[in-house]
Amino acid sequence: MPSPRLLIGPLLRRVVDTRATVWVETSGPAVVTVRTADGATGSAPTFTAYDHHYAIVVVEGLTPDSATSYQVLIDEELAWPEPGADFPPSVIRTRAADDRDQPVRLLFGSCRETTQHSTSRKLPPDALDAYARRMIAAPDQADRPDLLVLLGDQVYADETSPTMRKLLKRRRRRPKDAPATQVVSYDEYTKLYLESWRDPEIRWLLSTVPSVMIFDDHEVIDDWNTSKSWRADMREQPWWAERIRSGLASYWVYQHLGNLSPDEIATDPVYAKVVAAEDATSVLEEFGQRVDTEADVAHDTERWRAVQYQWSYSLDLGRTRLVMLDNRSSRVLEPGARAMLPPGEWSWFLDRAHGVYDHLVVGASLPWLLPPGIHHVESWNEKLADSGRPWVARLAEQLRRAWDLEHWASFRRSFDALGELFVRLGSGRPGEPGARVGAGPAYAPPASISMLGGDVHHSYVARARFADPAVRTPVHQLTCSPIHNQVPAAMRPLMTLGWNPGPASAARALARSAGVRRPSVRWKKLAGPYFGNAVSTLTHTGRTAEVLIEGTASDGRLREVARRRLTPDG
Structure with missing residues (x-):
């Protein structure tokens, strides 16, 4: 052997x-x-x-x-x-x-299809691959990143490459039992990671730059956990139980386990069971099934509860705190009470958002601040989906799924709560409701608050504006997507128009007609939208912050798309 x-x-x-x-x-x-x-x-x-x-x-x-x-x-x-x-x-x-005085550099982005997809879809050059090749050419560069932050869709279980489709065709003896071009089993998931992470330049990059990750929908299926009825419909599919079980188990092995610090690995209950078992297959099968079932506690009861296993996590680098949020698996989907995180996990997030640091970075697969026109449409749709008239709610649900209306804007309870948290932190009043117990009377406001996001297949920088004049900390949405994919050409004008005041006002009027109150925060685009493949770098030096967006040119090299200082004294 x-x-x-x-x-x-x-x-x-x-x-x-x-x-x-x-x-x-x-x-x-x-x-x-x-x-x-x-x-x-x-x-x-x-x-x-x-x-x-x-x-x-x-x-x-x-x-x-x-x-x-x-x-x-x-x-x-x-x-x-x-x-x-x-x-x-x-x-x-x-x-x-x-390391309090050392700069912190976070390289981030989302949505990376493998290079195999380029052979069939003619995608633009892979931005992460371009970044790796630049590092290989200058491995001792002084400004190399401290951490690579991958914000979702590291693999695509539902949009497979030509190579994967050939493999699946050989395996699908009964096509009705499983989608012909989508992965279902754990072993099929392993082929996705092998295909993506065996790319030579990417493999080298991941071996020399520390990385953390969070999933989005395509690690399981497009629009994962869009709504309560979506979950019910998916469970009618004969292949779904294996798909969700395998998707969550493989995510734990390939992505989440590495997110944990050495001390967290030592105390993780799943890891303890896995390493104690001679064969951990049954352990991970039970885990994947249980975690998805636990999510129903938040979805299907009137009283919110916390799930037992938490995918969200946090870490500190110098004077920077990074909190990564799970936007997918544990959503509360009960109409009228939707939330991105169940109450127990939200309480954990509030605790981690308070502390002694200069910069707070909140990473999530989905942007908090969308183009305003799109934001108002999503909030309008959520309001109609909560309608007491069944036909209205049913039509709104159909639109929610067809148009992918499932970002923070369509979970307004969480959207507003996040803005309120940023107001308290940015004004030095975190001791108000929602602050952690024993936090003390006040904190000095952080120098910057940055919300990282992906998913939407275009990149931009937006500045949040709050009515409270006491907010001194600049708050920004930094969206970088895709690393290697592309948005359909027909969608680009709609996404661009979403930032235009005219269409945004019309969308706001539509939302107001349904009874949606005005958002407590306003925001303005500072850079973008950029529709090419890109990676971004967020740099903190002392109490200054700067973001750089780099996109791939036709020759496969990176070029500067936008650079913005995020702090007044930056």
């Missing part, structure tokens, strides 16, 4: 003080060891699920404020770097022990 080898990875996920986590998938059971050039090391045996083998290795003993190359060994045989690889060494970089 041949020795195990690396199938995917290494993925450098979290670097925390003098520790780092490295995720891998191997071709067989083994002990995986990571060794750095300066002597730091870590080992872990693989765990097995669905006949696949994984390990997440915690590397201990890194030197603060250093950059050191590393190797990955499988059963003490060198597996990374691969022989003959024409790439710079993969490196783990640590921050200073006291």
Whole structure:
């Protein structure tokens, strides 16, 4: 039997003080060891699920404020770097022990179809691939990112590549039992990640830049959890139970596990069960089914409750706090009481939003601030969907699904609550209702609040304006999408018109006619919309903040699309 080898990875996920986590998938059971050039090391045996083998290795003993190359060994045989690889060494970089004065750079974006799609759809060049090639050409650049933040649709379970469709065609003996061109089983999900993360430049980038991720709908299916009736309709499909179970289990393995810090991994109840099992297939099957069922507690009861497993998470880098929110799996979908997060998770978010930091970054797959014209249409639709007249509610539900009206604007309870939170934080009054217990009488307002988003297949920067004159912190929506995809040409004028005052006023009048109150926040576009493939960098230096949007040119290189200073003294 041949020795195990690396199938995917290494993925450098979290670097925390003098520790780092490295995720891998191997071709067989083994002990995986990571060794750095300066002597730091870590080992872990693989765990097995669905006949696949994984390990997440915690590397201990890194030197603060250093950059050191590393190797990955499988059963003490060198597996990374691969022989003959024409790439710079993969490196783990640590921050200073006291990193309060160090700049923080977050590279972010969403919606990346694999390069395989370019062969059939002629997509523009992949922006993340272009970024990786630029880093490969200058691996010691001083302004390399501290963290890659991927905001959803890392894989597309429902829009597969030509290669995947060929594989699925061979497997679909009874087409009625499963969609002919969409993945359903866990093993099929593994092929999506293999196809996406084995791209050589992307593989190198993920091995040397720490990354965190959150899912959006396409990791499961387009418009996942749009509404209560949508969930009921999907459960009538014979293949849905396996699809949602496999989608959530594979997301936990390939994406979420690496989001956790070493201490969080050690206390995660699912990880404990997985590594204790000789074969964790049944553990993950039960987990995927249970998590989706737990979401029904929030969807189908009059009284909101918290789900047991939480996908949202947070971390600190220097004086920057990043809070990543799950916009999909645990939505409250009860008409009249819709919310992006169930109450328990919202309370957790409020707690994490308060603290001692200079910059707050809230990451979510869906933008909080859309083009105003689109925002008002979504709020209008939600109001009609709550109508007591069945035919009106039914028609509104049909429009909600057909037009993808399921962003924050169509969850107005959460949209308004988020704005109220930003007002309290930005005015130095977080001790008002909703602040965490024991927070103290007041905080100094943060220097900036940035809401990261993706999904909408165009990129822009918008500035929020609040009626409260006490708000001193600038609040911005930073949307970067897609990394590698494209919006249909017919949709671009509509999205552009959404920012135009005329159409926006007409949409606002439509919403007002249905009884929708005016939003408590107004916003203005500062840059964009840009419809090409792009990645963005948010940089914090002291109490200043700046965002850079870079798009791909026809030659596959990145070019500056927009650069905006987000703080007055920036």
